[in-house]
Amino acid sequence: xxxxxxNKEWEDLYECLYxxxxxxxxxxxxxxxxxxxxxxxxxxxxxxxxxxxxxxxxNPEKYKPELGSIQDxxxxxxxxxxVRTDVVSSENTETLDIYYNSSEDESDSNYIESLFxxxxxxxxxxxxxxxxxxHINSEIEGNxxxxxxxxxxTSDLKRGDIIEQFNMSEAEYDNGMRRxxxxxxxxxxxxxxxxxxx
Amino acid sequence: xxxxxxxxxxxxxxxxxxxLEFSHCNRQESDRYLADEGLNRDSIxxxxxxxxxxxxxxxxxxxxxxxxxxxxxxxxxxxxxxEDLLKNVNFSFPEFAISEKLxxxxxxxxxxxxxxxxxxxxxxxxxxxTENEDKNVNE
Numbered sequence: 001x002x003x004x005x006x007n008k009e010w011e012d013l014y015e016c017l018y019x020x021x022x023x024x025x026x027x028x029x030x031x032x033x034x035x036x037x038x039x040x041x042x043x044x045x046x047x048x049x050x051x052x053x054x055x056x057x058x059n060p061e062k063y064k065p066e067l068g069s070i071q072d073x074x075x076x077x078x079x080x081x082x083v084r085t086d087v088v089s090s091e092n093t094e095t096l097d098i099y100y101n102s103s104e105d106e107s108d109s110n111y112i113e114s115l116f117x118x119x120x121x122x123x124x125x126x127x128x129x130x131x132x133x134x135h136i137n138s139e140i141e142g143n144x145x146x147x148x149x150x151x152x153x154t155s156d157l158k159r160g161d162i163i164e165q166f167n168m169s170e171a172e173y174d175n176g177m178r179r180x181x182x183x184x185x186x187x188x189x190x191x192x193x194x195x196x197x198x
Numbered sequence: 199x200x201x202x203x204x205x206x207x208x209x210x211x212x213x214x215x216x217x218l219e220f221s222h223c224n225r226q227e228s229d230r231y232l233a234d235e236g237l238n239r240d241s242i243x244x245x246x247x248x249x250x251x252x253x254x255x256x257x258x259x260x261x262x263x264x265x266x267x268x269x270x271x272x273x274x275x276x277x278x279x280x281e282d283l284l285k286n287v288n289f290s291f292p293e294f295a296i297s298e299k300l301x302x303x304x305x306x307x308x309x310x311x312x313x314x315x316x317x318x319x320x321x322x323x324x325x326x327x328t329e330n331e332d333k334n335v336n337e
Contacts, residue, residue, distance in 0.1 A: 007247070014246035015239065016223040019231055023218070026235075050249045057253050058260075071223070116211045129207040136213070153216040154209040174224065181217055 004070060013071060017049045021078055052078040068111035076111040079118050123193060132191055139183045145176040146183070272331060276323040280316055291315050298322065 004010055022045045052074040056063055063073045109116075140146035145168060152162035163173050187193070232239055283289055292307050294300070300322060302310075310318070 010250050011243050011247065014250065015228060015243060018242050018246065019223075019228055020218065022235065022237070023231070046245055046249060049246065050253070053250065054253055057257055112212075112215050115215060116208070119211050119214060120207075129210050130203055133206040133209050136210075150213070153212050156212070159219075174226065177217075177224075180213070184213060184217055 018045055020075055021045050021048045048078050051081055072111035076114050083118055136183055136187055145172050146180055149176045272327045273324055275327055276320045279323050280319040
């Protein structure tokens with residue numbers, strides 16, 4: 001989708017972004033949560049989502065369709081906004097040591113890949129990704145659907161492409177993703193990964 | 199970090215992002231999340247659409263303001279241009295009117311006062327500059 005036209009499209013987009021942001025905030029990925037409904041500077045989930053949408057609406061020329069969907073563009077800006085403004089806020093006493101390199105934001109990586117430096121900050125640099133990935137591979141070995149979803153995701157395929165490419169049903173994909181989610185969760189526990197988003 | 203490690207790291211992050219993606223844009227998963235968190239979809243959408251509407255109005259207002267500023271700018275530019283032109287001793291309004299095919303509304307060119315000439319020229323250059331501006335925007 002290169003342009004959001006109908007109210008229904010706006011509603012679907014808003015809901016996706018809201019849940020995405022709610023999850024990020026509640027899991028305290030990059031900031032100190034103050035109470036159940038408001039965060040740094042008294043912001044609410046709606047405020048972060050609105051700021052992301054505003055970024056797209058008032059600067060449509062900044063959005064490059066070849067780098068990803070509008071949704072990815074806005075998500076990237078929600079996370080960037082969280083890191084750039086809230087993490088360094090004096091209200092935030094838990095994650096002041098975060099590092100970000102603004103020059104990485106200007107690269108021509110797609111919007112999803114542009115999130116990686118922020119994820120890296122979250123997970124830290126002491127993780128042995130090879131061991132972690134090998135563990136995930138061993139956990140899904142023998143389950144064809146999971147292996148295909150894993151291959152599809154790591155080859156940058158989207159849900160629809162994976163379903164089509166590997167000739168699986170939507171239900172098989174959704175069930176597979178739920179199973180993969182459990183594998184990721186168990187992996188996080190096993191290796192003591194800091195992340196809590198799963 | 200060797201290329202294999204980079205690949206493993208990239209694969210891991212792609213899985214994390216795919217998981218995030220799956221969890222909030224899949225209808226079933228969204229419903230489950232909203233229910234688990236005690237969130238009301240209608241209330242989220244109502245507030246969200248209210249904000250989107252406000253942003254659209256704000257954007258429209260900014261656009262109108264920009265257009266007004268642009269109109270005023272072009273008008274001033276045309277006035278300055280014409281004033282300079284009229285100062286040029288070699289400038290002849292009748293010749294200019296013929297060469298540029300100015301529409302004079304069947305008025306005899308001899309009957310034009312200095313003010314009429316200025317107004318006619320400002321209108322002419324205003325339209326010309328506006329056309330150029332539009333052309334630049336569309337290119």
